[in-house]
Amino acid sequence: MALAVKTRTENANPGHIGIDLRGVGHRYGRTTVLQDIDLQTGPGVFGLLGPNGAGKTTLLRILATVLKPAHGDVALLGRSTRDAHDLREIRRRLGYLPQLFGFYPNFTVFEFIEYFALLKEMPPNRVRAAVATAIERVGLEDRARSKMKSLSGGMLRRVGIAQAIVNEPELLLLDEPTVGLDPEQRVIFRTLLREMAETSAVFVSTHLVEDVAAACSEVMLMDDGSLIFHGTAHDLVALGQNDDLPGDSPIERGYGAVLARNRQRR
DSSP: OOOOBOOBOTTOOGGGOSEEEEEEEEEETTEEEEEEEEEEEOSEEEEEEOOTTSSHHHHHHHHTTSSOOSEEEEEETTEETTSHHHHHHHHHTEEEEOSSOOOOTTSBHHHHHHHHHHHTTOOHHHHHHHHHHHHHHTTOGGGTTSBGGGOOHHHHHHHHHHHHHTTOOSEEEEESTTTTOOHHHHHHHHHHHHHHTTTSEEEEEOSOHHHHHHHOSEEEEEETTEEEEEEOHHHHHHHTTTOOOOOSSHHHHHHHHHHHHHHHTO
């Protein structure tokens, strides 16, 4: 089966495009970390896979408007990130969980998420109810008044997810969100993703291929700064069916097959 890269979701609604990237690239010094990324998506859950150094975190930081690309055009939620007024509106409507996030250790869980809700300029009369809902959705109701410094690593990750979803974002970006979560919590997280995807574009960068297979409507694979595959989990499985490659599952073998074929063409 030929390797194919789709750049637009089959069911994307042109009137509600979550992401529109045209020729986006970035460099750190002399090192190119993103190479001419073209990508258009609508609502859904999109898994972003790739080896370390593939460019996944850089791409998510650009989508989160934390980083400006070296070149190319970025439009999010129908607005250009080049326009200051549009950029502020985009930031109100997105949620972002970075791979590492800082926190005030003496804040309670409720106070920490409330702080982010206010940063996102949510209407004050909606904040407390929204914070309570976000905490409930990640299963931390019993720790709402606990200090952040008292939480385990998995609990901190769930707080990070809660702050990302508190404003019911239309664009949700999650970098390694399941690190530290136990199997039961990962199942709950997948359900949350599917709920969010009904009205939002959700991007999940992870090294856990099985999480992508279980929760994502589409899969993207990056290597060496390029987008080398964009399709469904079924498409990815099919690409590895005839290859004698290591992997504990069909989707892992498909992942390995795409990487191997891409590197052979270099």
